[in-house]
Amino acid sequence: MNHLYPIFLKVHELNVLLVGGGNVGTEKLEFLLKSSPQAQVTVVAKAFIPAFLEVAERSETVTLIEDEYHEKYLGGKHIVIAATDDKAVNRQIRDEAKERFLLVNVADTPELCDFYLGGIVTKGNLKIAISTNGKSPTTAKRLRQLLEEVLPEEIDDLLENLHAYRDTLKGDFEYKVKAMNELTEGLVKKR
Ligand SMILES: C[C@@]1(CC(=O)O)c2cc3[nH]c(cc4nc(cc5[nH]c(cc(n2)[C@H]1CCC(=O)O)[C@@](C)(CC(=O)O)[C@@H]5CCC(=O)O)C(CC(=O)O)=C4CCC(=O)O)c(CCC(=O)O)c3CC(=O)O
């Protein structure tokens, strides 16, 4: 049983701190920006690998700070992702973030995480997040790839059309709920 509760964060309006600019940091930043290209991310690392810089340069909302992690970098942040190769530093980031009641993810270390990053499928306005409860990130990746493949791009047209249709409906809330449910019944009806 997976007890995690998924939420969809407006990371373009929240301040994210990422510590570490190596392989794992690159992967985290890449997936964050793929899903949320305007994510407000400050990255602190002693050094950045070229692949990291390549990903960061594509974004206008990523700020890089070449420095050792210090508690001061938690100021003004809502969410923290620790991705250094130093376990003690990751632990320190986690402890100092917790003192401030910030939500923290220590990459690849489930026991130190308040939340996990998931596999994410985006088709226009549709977004699906996948979690295996930390049991198999590779399965989350494969499911993400599968859904990206099988869900048609046109699914976004469906959402837009239904949204437009809802706006044309005259009547109270109850009437609209009924009309929208009848119209979309075919999506779940068993043949
Ligand atoms: C708990 C969690 C915490 C977190 O990091 O947030 C976590 C933990 C760990 N990851 C590990 C390794 C790998 N992670 C991936 C890939 C992804 N990992 C992601 C999330 C999560 N990883 C969270 C759980 C999500 C869930 O609930 O399912 C994804 C979905 C999202 C993202 O990273 O943004 C992203 C796919 C994105 C995509 O493609 O869509 C691959 C696959 C690959 O790269 O091909 C490998 C190598 C294969 C392997 O080793 O399994 C290890 C072992 C480290 C070691 O060996 O020491 C641990 C630690 C452990 O399992 O104990």
Ligand SMILES: NC(=O)C1=CN([C@@H]2O[C@H](COP(=O)(O)OP(=O)(O)OC[C@H]3O[C@@H](n4cnc5c(N)ncnc54)[C@H](O)[C@@H]3O)[C@@H](O)[C@H]2O)C=CC1
């Ligand atoms: N590379 C991979 O695919 C995997 C890595 N891991 C583990 O994840 C951890 C991170 O791995 P990588 O990203 O590959 O390491 P890496 O060596 O590529 O990157 C580490 C990053 O942390 C930064 N850093 C280290 N100490 C710092 C500090 N005090 N303040 C600020 N920045 C600091 C470095 O400057 C660098 O940018 C390691 O512990 C590794 O064992 C686990 C599974 C897979």
